[in-house]
Amino acid sequence: MKQLSDLDDLKHVYDVAVVGGGPSGMAAAAAAAAHDLEVIVLDENPDVGGQIYRGLRTSPLDRRRILGSTYTGGDDLIREFAQTRSDYLPGAVVWMASRSLELGVSKSRRSRIIKSRRIILATGAFERAFPIPGWTLPGVLTVGAAQGLLKSSGVAPLGRFVLAGTGPLLWLFASQILSSGHAPVAILDTTRRSRQLWASTALPGFLTSEYFPAAIKLIRHVSANIPVIRGVTMLAAEGRSSVSRVSYRRAGRPPQSIDVDHLLLHQGVVPNAQLPIAAGCAIRWNDRQACWQPVIDQWGETSIESIAIAGDGAGILGAESASRSGRLCGLNAACKLGRIDTSGRDSAAAPIRRELARFARGRRFVDTAFLPDRAFRVASADTLACRCEEIRGRQITELLDAHGAIGPNQLKSFLRCGMGSCQGRQCALTVTEMIAAHRGVSPAAVGSYRLRFPIKPITVAEVASLPQEPCDRRAVERI
DSSP: OEEEESSGGGSSEEEEEOOOOOOHHHHHHHHHHHHTOOOEEOOOOSHHHTTTTTTGGOOOHHHHHHHHHHHHHHHHHHHHHHHHHOOTTTEEEEEEOOOOOOEEETHHHHHHHEEEEEEEEEEOEEOOOOOOTTSSSSEEEEHHHHHHHHHOOOOOOSSEEEEEEHHHHHHHHHHHHTTTTTTOSSSEEEHHHHHHHGGGHHHHHHTTHHHHHHHHHHHHHHHHSSSSEOOOOEEEOOOSSOOOEEEEETSSSSEEEEEEEEEEEEEEEOOOOHHHHHHHHOOOEEETTEEEOOOTTTTOOOSTTTEEGGGGGGOOHHHHHHHHHHHHHHHHHHTTTTSHHHHHHHHHHHHHHHHHHHHHHTTTHHHHTTTOOOOSSSTTTEEETTTTTEEEEEHHHHHHHHHHOOHHHHHHHHHHHTSSSTTTTTTTTHHHHHHHHHHHHOOOOHHOOOSSSSSSSSHHHHHTTSOOOOOOOOHHOOO
């Protein structure tokens, strides 16, 4: 791996451009570079690893012990990538990926357009929005953000804190934070018991998966050391200048509250698909995971020729599956660019597909059991649905009452939902589901925001720094 420091170090054209330096991006780059392709990995983070292996290359031994094997399991992949001939540019914000295989890249307040013969998007996932009353108060953050601080800086929450929500990451972080010597006051578990019953048909696959023993050990460790309050049906963060109390309710019981200094929320992750959506790749609604995901084939290919997606950006499968899907994308790129034939590609892919099948075992149970309750996926009347533009649930429902069957893009025109700096990452699913419920249709019939480049905030100065194309004098004269 050749680490670059500046946009000027980039070549004008690469065989394969990989966006993202997590498990799927590293694996895709390694597979492509192994066939003598010129590969560039553009990574927004300061070092390889993505969210799951954040800071692993520089992590001290004590932090490795705290974070456990789900973290240190990335060592081999990072070493493999480091030994490739790939170019690697950290701290690079990719704000455009076009049908013509151009990428808009910014770093150090400058921008540049580079070209490639193939693009592999390995942008991973981000945490699902958790729009409860008070979720924008200082002191309220996501479990993923808290885990990122623990991984990168060894920082743990101080004072009294509560974990609330559902999903495997909630339990994993609870175990990790216990190992660091910090214990939450409680876990407020919002998992619906009925969902666990619905998931029972998928239980045999989970029981025979390699995740089952680890999950049992994890839950036992956490439950023995942290009070777990199950069946929570209502949550609210309360306080003036910052969160000071979390209120909750369980079915058939009066509201209760806990004094806190921090509240950590989590209810699963969803694909970070903004780049492919903005590029025009086809997407579909995944009912089981209640989110949008790109349509891909068995090689990760999207509806746009030469653009592929690896890892959780195409659908949530986990780190182990993400790296395998990245290898498939890298192999396919080598085949499409003439470095191996289809029989060689398929032969090399066969053991990878067997591993993918093994890691996918039990996924249906996890998706079904931990799908957040709809009450926590939409905003109530006085709750902020769009944080950037400060739009509350009541404003959305009132507009829907007044104008009827409109979609997210019409709603954006009226209320500016999705027009803030996050470009809809936080509110897109909330808005889609609120409109779908109001119209009595599936979210698939409602659609999502129409995204435009740049999909990440960049300055006018960065745009102005782009190399200028020669002016067509005839076009100027016509004006």
